[in-house]
Each structure stands twice: as C-alpha cells, then as structure tokens.
Amino acid sequence: QVQLVESGGGLVQPGGSLRLSCTTSGIWFRLYTMGWYRQAPGKQRELVAGITAGSRTTNYADSVKGRFTISRDNAKNTVYLQMNSLQPEDTAVYFCNAKGGQNEYWGQGTQVTVSS
DSSP states (O other): OEEEEOOOOOETTTOOOOEEEEESSSSGGGEEEEEEEETTTTSSOOOEEOSSSSOOOEHHHHHHHHEEEEEEEEEEEEEEEEEHHHHHHHOOEEEEEEEETTEEEEOOOOOEEEEO
C-alpha cells in the first residue's frame, strides 16, 4: 500500500518559517520525482517545487524562488520543503506528490496558514 504522509504545517506569522516533511512508503522512493503542490481556497492546485529522482534537479514556482527549498533524503524515503519568509499569500493546503513511470500518488495535505 502506497502512503505519502505530510507533516509540519501550522500557523505562522508573516516572515516566519516552516519545514514540511513527506514520508513515503510502498514505493521505490529513489526512483520517483517528488513535488510539493499547494491549493488555496477557490484556487487551482499549483506546483510549488519539484525535485527529480536521479539528478536531483530542482524547480520552483516563481512566487517562491529564493524563499523555499526542496530537498530529499533517499535513505529516509522523505522529501522536505523548507519555507522561509512566509507571506499571507502562501496560505494553502500543501500536498506531497510522487511521480514515477505511469504512477502518480498524492498525500492527504497539510495546512499552512500565514497570519498575524
């Protein structure tokens, strides 16, 4: 059974930081491209950051470049999203995504709220 379990969300003040984690099971993690997506109320889900399986190439949405960093630990089957300088517009549910071949899996999401 494939599971992607996110953690680390919460309430933070503007300018603060959070670190999201997504721990996976049931997949060959090191073979999967991993990504973080987010969905704010009334908006479509959007890609925030991605990291490829082998080359560890990363990509980011323009809105988070320079503030967010995606990384992975293949030994722990875990992908991280370090979020700094958070702003109210970063408020959303953040989802972990795994893509490999024709397979794609999603986590259940974790809420991030940026508010004073």
